[in-house]
Amino acid sequence: IQYQSRYKLLFEKISDWIWEVDHEGKYIYSSPQVKTILGYRPKEVIGKTPFDFMPPDEAKRVSDLFNQHVLLKTPFEFIENINIHKNGSFVIIETSGIPIFDPDGKFIGYRGIDRDITKRKKVEEQLIENEMKYSALVNNIPGMVYLGFPDWSAEFLAGCRAVTGYSHSELNSKENGWLSLIHPDDVEGVFRQGSEIAEKSKEIIQSYKIIDKSGDVRWVEDRKQSLFSENGDFIGISGIVFDITARKQAEAKLKEYSNNLEKIVENRTQELEIKSMKLSEINTALKVIVKSRERDKNILQEQIATNLKKLVFPYIKQLRDTVQKEAGKNIIKILESNLKNIQSNFSLTLSSKGYGLTAKE
Secondary structure (H helix, E strand, C coil), X not given: CHHHHHHHHHHHHCCCEEXXXXXXXXEEEECCHHHHHHCCCHHHHCCCCHHHHCCHHHHXXXXXXXXXXXXXXXXXXXXXXXXXXXXXXXXXXXXXXXXXXXXXXXXXXXXXXXEECHHHHHHHHHHHXXXXXXXXXXXXXXXXXXXXXCXXXXXXXXXHHHHHCCCHHHHXXXXXXXXXXXXXXXXXXXHHHHHHCCCCCCEEEEEEEEECCCCCEEEEEEEEEEEECCCCCEEEEEEEEEECHHHHHHHHHHHHHHHHHHHHHHHXXXXXXXXXXXXXXXXXXXXXXXXXXHHHHHHHHHHHHHHHHHHHXXXXXXXXXXXXXXXXXXXXHHHHHHHHHHHHHHHCCCCCCCCCCCCCC
């Protein structure tokens, strides 16, 4: 009796619900903690089974599981089950129990413990929900998400295959991991810049080449942020790597196009300069020709005017004096007038000072 009293006192002091059921699964003992967990007093559960406090579907699931242990007379532990609190709310319980036998070895029931894990399950569900949200967020980032550590090792969380061709497990298990993928030409620069963020909290953006799983060279943009503990110790980096190969190829094509355009413009400019020089030479030649033609024309005009004055007009005058008939004189007048008109057009270009003078004058 004293022994049982000590254990009863112990059972009533702990926060978990201690219980005992007979071979039919009916409660024959319940510690006071049942009121804390389910809202019932101990005497309210005596004579009832655990399944009486469960929703129907849950009662069937748990009773099938319990009967298997009863059949084999084996202990069970950490069986999660849903119970209905006296106020109608749901309580999640974790149940463990061991079989009880009388002195003759006859199975007489189970003794066990129930623990309220409702809060823990809600926390777990919240963690799972947060994990799902985090996974959805990370998996939808168009890049490779990773955590780096002070020894230059890294854990890759998402996006590995899209950037490198390797799966997460392949890249995480690969010897030297990410460092083995960096193109030999860029390793020194990546290490040198990466070492800077271990000294103070800062973010850097690195562009460099990697060799993917198929052996192709890709360009990546690595955005990394250093992480420090509350004590100021460097604990690693968080980063995202984007595949910028297409952008680099486009930049290279644009640069090539720009260079070709500059060459075309340069060549065209040279051609225009040459043409301009040729045109200048042609213009100069034309000016010389025009000037020469103008000079020749002036000379010709002067010669014609002079010849008319010397070789034509004197004889017309003589002819007019000898002709007696009036009709002939009129014809001569017309001829003389027309010749003077021709001479006057030429004389417009002659110097007023030289016109009309004799050769001696």
